[in-house]
Amino acid sequence: MDLADTLVADFDVIDFLHTLATRSVQLLDIDAAGIMLADHHGGLHVMASSTEETRLLELYELQNNEGPCLDCFRxxxxxxRGDLAAMRAAWPAFTQKLQHFGFHSVQALPMRLREETxxxxxxxxxxxGRLSEADLAIGQAMADVATVGMIQERVIAAGELLATQxxxxxxxxVQLEQAKGVLAQRTRLPMDQxxxxxxxxxxxxxxxLTDVAAQIIDGTLDENALPKGSPRRKPSAPPSS
Incomplete structure (x- = not known):
């Protein structure tokens, strides 16, 4: 399993987190996934998303300090929440933006190890509607395995490696988002592609991945050298009218 393959001192954190997001979409009855992680000061940041719409939704959640991911982390x-009415009551602005992007439900699972989230x-x-109990169990297991991959046993005592990672x-x-924009402009492809x-x-x-991004930004990697095909994924949700 990809998520269990990272228990080493040096691994590509960004690619690892995107793998968690894409595997979640492939294995669970969902259409998109996103991941937020806390820095060493406790501030949350959007770190990975399976679609551009998901990334924008999570940024909106942080900017408005409202949404399930924040509540889950805290x-x-x-x-x-069981339905849209309950979601609107809990997160009115977030739920409106959620529907704008064509989604009608969302659930958040903690990335935690013991007492540390x-x-x-x-x-x-x-x-x-909510996910089935079976899907929730699988999703939480994936989140737990990913958390172990981020923290590792030896980091629990010192905490230094986690903060550095x-x-x-x-x-x-930040560098990856810059490279994605540069490449999208050069190739006229959507940001996701x-x-x-x-x-x-x-x-x-x-x-x-970060080294490739740096070369795209500084122009030393020609976009013609990149593969013409790309992995297939579930289509992103269409914006609601």
């Missing part, structure tokens, strides 16, 4: 427990996994659906991931995420091209190239050449 409580350390899964967060869900480092982030949350958001699961979006275009259909209303998260700070490196935050810096890498531009990212998939970058990740395809990094994996096929056994390179770190």
């Amino acid at each position: 409580s350390g427990f899964p967060v869900a 480092i982030g949350a996994l958001n699961l979006f659906r275009t259909s209303p 998260l700070q490196t991931a935050l810096s890498s995420r 531009a990212f998939l091209l970058m990740r395809d190239y990094a994996r096929s050449h056994n390179r770190r």
